[in-house]
Amino acid sequence: MNAAWIQDPNLLAAALSAGAPLAAFALIMLLTRPHPRLSAGISITAIAVSLAGALFLLARNGSMTAPIQVTGRWLVSGEIHIPFGFLLDPLSLLMLAIVATISFLVQVYSLGYMAGDPGFSRYYGCQSLFAWAMLTLSISPTMIQLYIFWELVGLASYLLIGFWYEKFSASEAGKKAFVMTRLGDIAFFLGLLIVLLQFGNLNILDMNGPEVAERLSPGLITLSAVLIFGGVVGKSAQFPLLTWLPDAMEGPTPVSALLHSATMVAAGVYMFARIFPFFSLSPEAMSLFLAIGTITMLLSSTMAMVTRDIKQVWAYSTISQLGFMVMGLAAGGYAAGVFHLTTHAGFKALLFLCSGVFIHHYETNDMFVIGRRGGRGLLIPMICMSLAAAALSGLPPLSGFFSKEAIMGVLADHPNPIWLAAGLLGAFLTAYYTFRLIFIILRPNAREAAHADGHSTHAGHHGAGLYGLMAAPLIVLAAVTLGLGFFETPLAAFLTRAATRAAGHHAWLLFVAVGLALAGTGLAWLEFGRRGAAQVGFVERVPALRALFAQRWYLDHLYRLLLDRVIYGLFSNLFTRNDRRVIDGAIDGLCKATVGGGRLLAFMQSGMLQYNLMVIFGVLAVVGLGFLFFG
């Protein structure tokens, strides 16, 4: 096997692309922390290596017929063998390429965005840690390995969200993200344990194989599928654990782009796709997932309609698009869901990076303020953002249009028309809130713009070099957004290994969907873009509705209430009492007994070394005699 490592280019590339960021992380954290430029260089080199490896693998295995799996023994306990290694199949290769690409672009972008930050090295260290965890997650051959790196991704995201830990809200947001995703992960882990105990191993290929249905009863499959889906709910911010994602925007914007749009939250959906055949064994569970995805999508779309924070809009839209992917997958559209994951990674990263330029430039998150200060003056980001927004809304001929159409097609095939209706409504809302933001920035209120002229002149105080560094990834991503849509058929063929159209083509659906998207755009134009528009959305005219949406349907309040009443009020209290009375008491008693015993025994300790020795030799003699005569 050792020789195979070196000789097989697949393995070498996989090992390199997964391992390089780890090496970079170790180097940065151990050695080069005082040298920010060097750290950034190391990190970017490592991720470039990963990117090269990923693209090489994708190109080399573009027409692969069977998955390549290489594992080494890692943990053996009784009957259970848990290997560690790589699994290369179309899905993991695709994910590897996505993650490496986005990570690379974001790291280049961060050179500009994070320039001068005191924690520059730490930032790149965490980025490398994240890249390593995420890349290895993508090519995990077992659910256990996937779970380990899943948690590592969670750790990296915690570190990056709370990157500006001096800021109270940032460290709170980091904690919130960590704890809420952990809730889902507990369920995930329980689900894995059920499968492990009943099925005996957690190899992804085996779990997707036909034996599962024979070895596990349908009820058990549903139970474990629902539990495992808990991980998806936590990580991909599905209902009801969706409120951590908007708060996670406290981190630096590139982090939001990387973690909370394109890759980390996509890990949940990726995992769904990873063991998609396993989930498909349980129609009940799939219906539940479909419902969860739908609720998530609609709830977060409404939230996005009222917020003023530019990043929050994208955060909500991310949640909503993730819900959309879950819908697609749960309705049986494997290729459609993964395709949307791919395109979404591209245009959502683009959206975040564009907003990052605005935020960096104007030092505010408020879209109205950005608009007033002349946000449209920044040409490249503005154009790129409009492009990505159109893709998000599903307007042709951008990538989002194709992937959304694919999911819509799957939904239309579903016997229950409610899901299609919900999906179409979601598309309408998406177009509305997306272009609300675009128009607010593009066409600021004339009178407010006038008195804000002073600001626009002093904008642009940052170096042109930094701007260039930030703009380059934007252009790359914009190109991806433009072009990726046309690869739908080859991609679907690559994923399913057979050139089958995932769903029947519904010509009418195309027009309805695009029509609704255009309607949403039009409504946004009417309310925000039109000359002399009031820039007040139709939702904001109803105070109750506005409060409901702005407060995120009072989900956070509910959680806070639960936390205060149930956790703090009941359990914490009980545990505190238990700690004070029982445990502390017992430990104190033990301590006192030990101290007292020591005092007593200390009388025996005369400090007379020779008597001790005498006893030792005496005992030696006696023991020797004993062995001689009785042994």
Added chain:
Amino acid sequence: MTPLQELVDPGLLAQAAFAVIVVFTFTGALIAVLPRNILYNVLGLILCLTGIAGLFLYLGSPFIALMELLIYVGAICISIVFAIMLSRPLHLSLPKRHLPKVLGAGAVALAVFGVLAIIIFRTPWHAAFVRGNDWSITSIGAYMLTRYSLVFEVMSVVLLVAILGAILITSTGGRRAP
């Protein structure tokens, strides 16, 4: 002049010499332990160790006998003399014997000796089937650098650490002195 061999039987001579060496050894050992004056003890130790070197000669290893003289007599005893000079115990009053303690020590020592003697008697000693007869210093050196090289290295490190430790202990002890 007749050679000694013709006057006395060489075997008898060897035996007599062996007895003298053993007597030296035990006398030295007892002097090393019994008198209360520490300087006599060191001299007794030197006598005893010289006797042991002689025993090593009888056991067929002149090299080890030489090393015994060199390391024990030459180095260790001298450093003990240095320690005596540095800590000046000769100026202090001689510690009195404490009879129960001496008796107890004697009893325990006798018990240990008894056990050892019984073990020596009762164990059926078997020689190894194949026995080499290469006693040369050359092969000792070869073994030290091949098969026992690790032990050799470890011993070197131990000695180094001992030297450093000795320096450290004495120096901090001096700083702490009131």
Added chain:
Amino acid sequence: MNSLGTYLFIAAALFVIGVFGLLQRRSLIGMLIAIELMLNGASLNFMAFNRFLGPDPVIGQVYTLFIMGFAAAETAIALSIIIALFRRIRSINIEQARELRG
């Protein structure tokens, strides 16, 4: 005279004299001397086994050499401890070194 038993007895006697000295001497240096006796008893044992029983006459000698090396190290440490102790309590009487008494 030239038998294994003789040497083993001599070695045991040396060892036991060492034990006796170790147990009854009050002076630390006296105890150190007694320990040297015990060590020599042990190396004599090794040499005797080597002479009469061992398969390869080199091994016992190598062991004895190692014992000597460790004895040297031990002496160095012990003497430095004795000197440090002397500076502290102005005595090398073991019965006065009882600060660790409970």
